[in-house]
Amino acid sequence: MVETLLISLTVFVLAVFVGYEVITKVPPTLHTPLMSGTNAVSGIVIVGALIIAGQDFGIAGAILGVVAVALATVNVVGGFLVTDRMLQMFRRGPEDGK
Amino acid sequence: MMPDGLFGSDWDPQTVLNTTNAVYIVASILFILGLKRLAHPSTARTGNRMAAIAMLMAVVITLIDRQIVQVPWIITGIIIGAAIGTVLARQVQMTAMPQLVAVFNGFGGAASALVASAELVREQDAVDDVAAVTIMASTIIGAVTLTGSFIAFGKLQGFVASQPVLLPGRNYLNAVLLAVAIGLAIFLVFEPNTFAAFAVMGVIALALGILLVIPIGGADMPVVVALLNSYSGIAAAATGFVLENNMLIIAGSLVGASGLILTRIMTKAMNRSLANVMLGGFGAADGAAAGGAAGAVEQRPVRSVSAEDVALVLSYARSVIVVPGYGLAVAQAQHAVRELADELKSRNVSVKYAIHPVAGRMPGHMNVLLAEANVPYDELKDLDEINSEFDRTDVAIVIGANDVTNPAARTDPASPIFGMPILNVDNANAVVVLKRSMASGFAGVENELFFLEKTMMFFGDARGSVEDLVREVKAL
Structure with missing residues (x-):
């Protein structure tokens, strides 16, 4: 099990570096959409929720799983929609549009 | 053996597994490319869509691949969640965006904690040490994110006094609670079947989320929301460790990094350390002192x-x-x-x-x-x-x-x-x-x-x- 933990840690560390490089390039003007967008991405836990909810291991597990699916879905759907709503409002000035 | 999923019995289980993992890799790449497009307002919208498509792919392939037996339940959960999410996203006023993000953070944290708890219920005695460690971490981080986010929401919305609430000895109290939670987590790694201990640990983590945020004043909420954003990502990554799922780890750490960077930008812009913000009370003590002085200055x-x-x-x-x-x-x-x-x-x-x-x-x-x-x-x-x-x-x-x-x-x-x-x-x-x-x-x-x-x-x-x-x- 320690081997898989080490693989997971490798992926984690590399992903944090990628995240740092990518996110530092986001301009301050987009920081609010960045937060709501990454928030939607953190809803990736929905995959975990689906895996848990999909298995048959008693009513307690099923309830926990389904509640987790619902909460994660709010996060995902709401997060991406509201980010899109914000981003469509950002427009360039008329003089640069030409 | 992998039992039949929605693929039916005609499919070779190994092919299904490989396909799923391949799709997970594609989704991970799309998340990164999507965030990259947020570097400019003109490309940001397509970037957000790429991330949304990645999420959809990940969800669909998971539903197809896994031994999904509770389909009606799951669909119900998805429909309810999607309906709530859509209404919130459509109705919210732009001025209330911090509150909305706080609520979403809280939901994400809650989902992570629930998945970890369910995994403990499922594995019971079979859970090994490494898995138990990740389950405890995921539960604690998720629970703190949940209640912390809702207090932040309350302060932003005005349900909770936005002034710092300063309990006497709060830093000691928090330290003791954290120590107890970690102690219980360590105990649970060796005795994962002790549900009472697990429940107490969960409740303490929920209490910590509240106690950590109430001493922080309303105008410091940008830092708190950014930090909780980071937590929700770290909680998702921790869930990835629990389930040994690299896509969760990648997506979660992207969010964790993003939240931490924003937190640092905020604290730098206030010339304060993160510790200074988190220990709270800013503006409360000084405000009282300055209030006295202000009487004279107003002239x-x-x-x-x-x-x-x-x-x-x-x-x-x-x-x-x-x-x-x-x-x-x-x-x-x-x-x-x-x-x-x-x-x-x-x-x-x-x-x-x-x-x-x-x-x-x-x-x-x-x-x-x-x-x-x-x-x-x-x-x-x-x-x-x-x-x-x-x-x-x-x-x-x-x-x-x-x-x-x-x-x-x-x-x-x-x-x-x-x-x-x-x-x-x-x-x-x-x-x-x-x-x-x-x-x-x-x-x-x-x-x-x-x-x-x-x-x-x-x-x-x-x-x-x-x-x-x-x-x-x-x-x-």
């Missing part, structure tokens, strides 16, 4: 002017910089401000907006509000871009901002905000400050800017005041 004369005076000054200026703050958001004055800017531009006045990183209640809050009012994003300038321009500017008009314009941050080493990067509004030829009253800002300190000879104070509600200005400028 100092300020130049109070009418809408007509300001309109005259503005329309004869060649360049104007608007400095928006949280007061603009509260008053919903963004549309009126844009109208004023249009009116001035039609008189060949150049108009720009100077946006401090901590203006508003979350990173980038002012930019979104002004974008909503159709202000082009290339007119929105951040601190470094605009600060050298103030001394070449005729009029700086401060709307609902206070501490971020206080020259004391540059000049007075005794001030609690000394060293904080500010907008050098006082370098402009003339300054107009729109403000409700002479009340001090969040830091509880007097703003020297208001007493300068070149400063005109225009008292009133931000929205009403700006609307008056539009009328007066039009009438000229």
